[in-house]
Amino acid sequence: MASASSNKNKFYFSHFNIRSLCSDFDSFSDYVAAEAFDIYGLSETWLSEPLSSNNFKIHNYNLVRKDRDGRGGGVAFYVVNSLKFQVIDTSAQQSALEQLWIRTKINGKIICFGTLYRPPMANLASSLDDLENAIVSFLPDCDVVMFGGDLNVDMLEAGSPGCSAINQFFNKYNLTQLVQSPTRISQFGGKLIDVLVTSNPKLISDVQVINMDNISDHHLVLTDLDLQKNRVPISYRTYRDYSHFVLTDFVNDLFNVNWQNIFNMTNIDQMITFFQKNITDVFNIHAPLKTSRFSKPPAPWITDNIKFMMKLRQKALTRYKKLKTDTSLYEYKQLRNLVTSAVRNEKKLILNINLD
Known part of the structure; x- marks a missing residue:
């Protein structure tokens, strides 16, 4: 699997509920080295402040983390070194939702990536409120929103209150949930609780659910984004250039036109043509037509x-x-x-x- 550093048009984003980065760090590090996705979003890292990030370094990746203030939980990103990014502040929230967002620019597109974890007992409505506050704060300034997370709601139960509330939220902000198969398998069956969500599904060419049972009882969810740089069609516009227009000079030239000639004409079409031509000629002197090339979108x-x-x-x-x-x-x-x-x-x- 190629990363964005070697293929500028394809970008690989994943989310994985790792259920303790500490216990299976070596296995996860080997997986990252082998697959080399561009961004790994993690939930339930179970990291805490005393644990230094130096203990969790992975070659060619930057680690940014947001630990839970207490036991368990925690979210993080591993971001490929070649990608510059900024962490978005989402500290002002009321619920137990854990979320971490970064902003980056790829091929001219500003993209906000997020990784989320909602604990099973966290109030869903309050969690969605905090998610909404975060998204609304940066949505006007970005071209694409993309996030992964464990919401602890089975998205295969379409009629359940939790699934309905989440889908209603996604519809409100024109977001699309991409994962369609179970992401956690137990003796009671499979549930789709790990999601990938985007504001622009047209960029998505593939979605995968990858078994990671040697590390966690959650599957890793992966998507690739086609981020070819859009070429805006070049357009040409013709307009009058008033940058050197002087009203007094314009009026004087109008007075200098021999308008008496119009009274010697008997054909109305000839009169109109005479009038239009002289007006246009004066405008062409003081505000000439100019054609410019435009390549930026409106x-x-x-x-x-x-x-x-x-x-x-x-x-x-x-x-x-x-x-x-x-x-x-x-x-x-x-x-x-x-x-x-x-x-x-x-x-x-x-x-x-x-x-x-």
Whole structure:
């Protein structure tokens, strides 16, 4: 299995309830070395603060973890070294849901990856509330959301209250659950409690459930994302360039047109043609037609007000570069933060409209 470092178009993301990283670390480390997926999301790591991350190093991977404050639980990521990422803060939550999120950029796409664990006795409604708060906080700023987790709800029991609540939550945010077969087998049968969820199922080409009974009684769930860089079709737009338009010069040239000629014409079509041609000729002098090439996709959240704010921000930056004073730096930062906040709010508004 190739990792993203050797194949930029394919990206492999997995989730595994390991039920103690300590007890089977060597076996898990060997598996990682053999398969080399890009991200391994783990739940029930059973790590605690006294246990140093140095004891759980895997070659070519970075470990980021979020231990439970107490016995058991815990979530973590092993992320391939070639991938730069940031941890997303989700500390403000009320339920017992354990979640860890990272943000990264691959082939121009901003992707937020998560790994989750909901303890069996944790209130499901409160857990979904905390998951919702986390997703809403970063959804407007990312292109793809992808997470795996053990929710301790059998997703094969479609009519159960727990399964219905989770599916309703997924539908609300246009999320798709990818795993379709049992992920934990016991003497009482199989249950699908380990999920993989994405906001863009079109990127998914394969989903696997892999038996890991030499390490845990949970199966590892794996998917690959096709992250080819989308080429935006190049378009050309023709418009009038008013950057050097001077109204007084424009009006003077209109007055200089010999409009009396129109009274010598008897054909109405000829009059209209004369009028249109002279108006157009004057416009072509003062606001000539210009054709530009556009290769960026439209951004509906960039409103006229935001464009105006961006101009003010750019002027403030230019002023700071010239003056190099604390006051000019403060003014620039204020405008920069104002633009960032406005763009984020517009994105959220568009997202809510689309959801409704």
